[in-house]
Amino acid sequence: MKTVVVVGTGVAGTTAAVTLRLQGYDGRLVLIGAEPEDPYRRPALSKEVLRGDRTTEQVRIKPEGWYAEHQVELLTGTTVTELDVAQRTVTVDGARLGWDAVVLATGGRPRTLPGTDGAHVVRTAADVATLRSLLGPGARLLVVGAGFLGAEVAATACGIGCDVTMVEAAATPLGRLLPPAVAQAYVEMHRSRGVDVRTGVGVHSVERHGAAVRAHCTDGSVWAGEAVVVAVGMDPDTALAERAGLAVDGGIVVDARGATAAPGVWAAGDAAAFPDPATGRPRRREHWQSAMNQGLAVGRNLLGADTPWAEVPWCWSDQHGVNIQVCGDPAPDDELSVQGELGGGPFTALFRRNGVPTGAIAFDRPADIRALRKELATAAPPR
Numbered sequence: 001m002k003t004v005v006v007v008g009t010g011v012a013g014t015t016a017a018v019t020l021r022l023q024g025y026d027g028r029l030v031l032i033g034a035e036p037e038d039p040y041r042r043p044a045l046s047k048e049v050l051r052g053d054r055t056t057e058q059v060r061i062k063p064e065g066w067y068a069e070h071q072v073e074l075l076t077g078t079t080v081t082e083l084d085v086a087q088r089t090v091t092v093d094g095a096r097l098g099w100d101a102v103v104l105a106t107g108g109r110p111r112t113l114p115g116t117d118g119a120h121v122v123r124t125a126a127d128v129a130t131l132r133s134l135l136g137p138g139a140r141l142l143v144v145g146a147g148f149l150g151a152e153v154a155a156t157a158c159g160i161g162c163d164v165t166m167v168e169a170a171a172t173p174l175g176r177l178l179p180p181a182v183a184q185a186y187v188e189m190h191r192s193r194g195v196d197v198r199t200g201v202g203v204h205s206v207e208r209h210g211a212a213v214r215a216h217c218t219d220g221s222v223w224a225g226e227a228v229v230v231a232v233g234m235d236p237d238t239a240l241a242e243r244a245g246l247a248v249d250g251g252i253v254v255d256a257r258g259a260t261a262a263p264g265v266w267a268a269g270d271a272a273a274f275p276d277p278a279t280g281r282p283r284r285r286e287h288w289q290s291a292m293n294q295g296l297a298v299g300r301n302l303l304g305a306d307t308p309w310a311e312v313p314w315c316w317s318d319q320h321g322v323n324i325q326v327c328g329d330p331a332p333d334d335e336l337s338v339q340g341e342l343g344g345g346p347f348t349a350l351f352r353r354n355g356v357p358t359g360a361i362a363f364d365r366p367a368d369i370r371a372l373r374k375e376l377a378t379a380a381p382p383r
Helices: 009-022 043-050 125-132 148-159 180-192 239-243 288-302 368-377
Strands: 004-008 030-032 072-075 080-084 091-093 095-098 099-102 108-110 142-143 163-168 196-199 203-209 212-217 222-226 227-230 234-236 265-266 272-275 314-319 322-328 335-340 347-353 358-361
Touching: 004 009, 009 072, 009 099, 009 288, 043 125, 043 203, 080 239, 091 288, 142 148, 142 212, 142 222, 142 335, 148 163, 148 180, 148 234, 148 314, 163 322, 180 196, 180 358, 203 227, 212 227, 212 335, 222 227, 265 288, 288 314, 322 368, 358 368
Parallel strands: 004 030, 004 099, 030 072, 099 265, 142 163, 142 227, 163 196
Antiparallel strands: 080 091, 091 095, 108 234, 203 212, 212 222, 314 322, 322 358, 335 347, 347 358
């Protein structure tokens, strides 16, 4: 390979590029990202960066100068507009750049809600810089969505003295993951720290009035304050792949090595759909750890390693000083057993299906998650 182009400077794309260079690839290597910043660690945005404890520069994936030192052509603030599979080119700023292999690590875009143009999202460093300028002691914040991202924003804002309300349209938060008892413990953790959590309540419009915003909720109430954040999930950015004629099924379809059906085209990260070990169907994983390890696998496989990406799903979240970890593929209707004090201290909720462990969620008990990850890594997935 004379030239490898990586599209996307998130953790998947950056890890793929770093892996290529550190494992001996000495050809031309171009890493292209739409954001103006050098690649950074996105999970820090809703926590340390929003709090003001660290800057985006302090959470870079690699230190300043690393890319130039390792002859990685880093193009930030740059968008790839077209991918031509037949000619093996990408179009950048109107010019065509040839490649022998291309890695699509295009990530995702935050979902929005109709009528909420006056609300903020949290996906990029620029998003957080704007939001942080509005927050401080006494500021009123409404968070729409009680998933991990929304809850992290709520917890961070609460910690800096904001008056925080968090609404969740579903009857319980994280309904595809948590059974009601664990979901209630999650809600009470936030309420006990001062967050006004309202479940079964959505938002159907957000209006801006000068420096203030008003949100009209589905229960008829009206909220007013300094900022509204919508955190209701993300959609994979597959537009470039679709225009190129690649297979897309909820994400860019790849095999277990990260290769698409088009020769020389690979994908990793939030936009990539790898085969699910249990069903064989394409499935995306929106976790930092998965994206990083997919980028690592693709980088190695480009150099001939032929190593499939297959791992036990694992993610974490820090909220109000509590470390929450999830592993496996638990479902709310799995058999549930709890170790520890549910809702009153550290605990681990273990999930089983037909007697076979499927996963766990732990509050301040990381050792339990480490042990179960090892067990799940060697067990056949339940069906």
